[in-house]
Amino acid sequence: MDISVKLGMLKLKNPIMTASGTFGYGLEFKPYGRLEDLGAVVVKGLSLEPRQGNPMPRIVETPCGMLNAIGLQNIGVEAFLKEKLGLLPWKTTPVIVNLYGQTREDFARLADILSREQGVAALEVNISCPNVREGGIQFGQDPVQAARVTEVVKKSAGSKPVIIKLSPNVSDVTVIARAVESAGADAISLINTLGGMAVDIYTRKPCLANKFGGLSGPAIKPVALKMVHEVCKKVSLPVIGLGGISSARDVLEFILVGASAVQVGTATFTRPDRVFSLVSEVEKLAMELGLDSWNDFQGTLKN
């Protein structure tokens, strides 16, 4: 069957995208698969200036998951455009840039710079990073702030679609989703990582230098699935579901509850070609289920 999907103005060959921060700038994975085969490539979160990120240790494994407190280390938007984007197959696969700012002005400037780039298919706005002190999450936890960031990014992004990436660390994610929808977002992606902690009884210290981190991986899938389901019921925007997806079955579960596409994050670490093999596995599973099109299946969860 044809497994392509439409995400507003974006047409994807298949619903499988990479999750920001788990796929580097894409080029790291060239030895392991054809980037052209993916639905879209979402790159590591970029800021205006390069960022060093948090001190070590910044990652720790947990049962069926991991905590990270990378602190948005990145080479900065200019270096990305100059050194990386041209090497990505953006003509055949949409390249989506994830971005992060400390102030609304930062978000607007980033959107403005990226709006001029032919190779950038869409912007994904991270208002949900739990691992940096300044900016980030406070924009994502308050519906008024979330809407205002969405507005400024939309204004500066020209014709580029704007995806707002939501945090699960809120009491009601649908309130934020509705706020960014009314503010003009073209799509929503969720979830970002869940706030978490790990400690060591021998050293009596937290396992991360930053003390807290963001939980990702299969452990968070039930949480993500619920939030995607709730948001899909409340908004009419396309929703990109993510959080703990590691198999074709996981992908179809997110589509069943209403997602239009998915992103694969932590599972990429289990094998660098994991996201590539998922594409054919999803196609095979869709055939096994006897689906003719995603429309027959998307959001058809029964009560």
Place this chain on the structure above:
Amino acid sequence: MKQLNNHESRTCVRTMVRMVTPAGSDGFISLYLDLPEWDYTPGQFVMIRPENWDNDPVWPRPFSICEVNRNGLRLFIQVVGRGTRLISRLTPGSRVDLWGPLGNGFKFDPDDRLLILAGGMGIAPFIGLCKNHPHPEKVSLLFGHRVGIECYPLDELPQGMDKQYARQEGQSDLVLFQEMLEKRIQEFSGLGRILACGPTPLLRVVSSLSLKYKAETYVSLENKMACGVGACLGCVARTSDQGYVQTCTHGPVFRADRIVWEV
């Protein structure tokens, strides 16, 4: 042994365990895997993740390429936690995801003199290097260990090599070992390259002694890794010239004087 750092040869495959041999009594094993068509530089490493791990543990584990011989790709592993314990229980025929060869490896000219400083499992990347070195008489090894010497595959090392072993049991042994290190590094400075691998405290000492005696020293770091391919930014080391860089792709081998050791 080829000195190559060919990114094109990097692959990820599902491969098979040929043999797991216990070494000594302290949970050390040699794991032999079917090897893809790889050339590698000693000091490069692989990520492995047994097929049956499913969702837990999530991460693969990094191990130095110990050597490649007629039994396949050999990893020399110390059981320290959950992942290595599960790996030690693999049996012939078990399937394992394997990607590599990763990282930069130790670069050196085979005609130059080498001083190898290894601590504990830090011996792993040097086994193949020493066994395949065209001029073993140009290589010196100082090996510090805590567990019994019989746990390590040292009797496989070439005859003509200069080798010195030191066991550390108490604080006084540690002081002695550090004196040995200082003497060797001082004597060797200017004569050739020093290559070091082992626990972080050892590398930190080696690094400061190398600075003191202006010795050209390369150290291989063992940071926690999730992806091994430079994508997650979880494994970074702080360097004086480039800030935080990924140990898995910019390293694991770094010039000792470029590392900013964090407390």
